[in-house]
Amino acid sequence: MIRLVRDVDTRDVTAEIRNVVSAALDAxxxxMQRQATDPPPVGAPRDTGTLANSIGYMVSVENGNVVGVFGTIVKPVHYDVYQEYGTRRIKPKAFLRRAWERWIPQLPRLISSFREA
Incomplete structure (x- = not known):
């Protein structure tokens, strides 16, 4: 299972702000899930579709922090790591990391836009 986690410290803010952060992280x-499940070369490699169907996310509040988990968490498959990071014989596909690198930097902007809405 591959899990990429984004933890946002919201212990010292109001419940309203925590809800805004949760909504932005959910968006x-x-x-990220949409991009990672797109057809290759952007998304997960396809043979049976099992790998793409295993990609999901969760948002929760733990100890006052908003936590987002993204990766092969729906139904983990044993070969996800090989496809993501590669082996001696398989080139890395980086479909999860590519989505992470594209969307996580946009989180502050989305939090601001959710606060203004």
């Missing part, structure tokens, strides 16, 4: 992770 970012939904876009």
């Amino acid at each position: 970012v992770l939904a876009e």
Whole structure:
């Protein structure tokens, strides 16, 4: 299982702000899931579709922090690491990291736009 985690410290803010951060993180992770499940070369490699179907996300509040988890968490498959990071014989596909690198930097902007809405 591959898990990429984004933890946002919201211990010292109001419940309203925590909800805004949760909603923004949920929106970012939904876009990451969409990108990672797109057809190759952007998304997960396809043979049976099992790998793409294993990609998901969760948003929760733990100890006052908003936590987003993204990766092969729906139904983990044993070969996800080989496809993501590669082996001596398989080139890395980086479909999860590519989505992470594209969308996580946009989280602050989305939090601001959710606060203004």
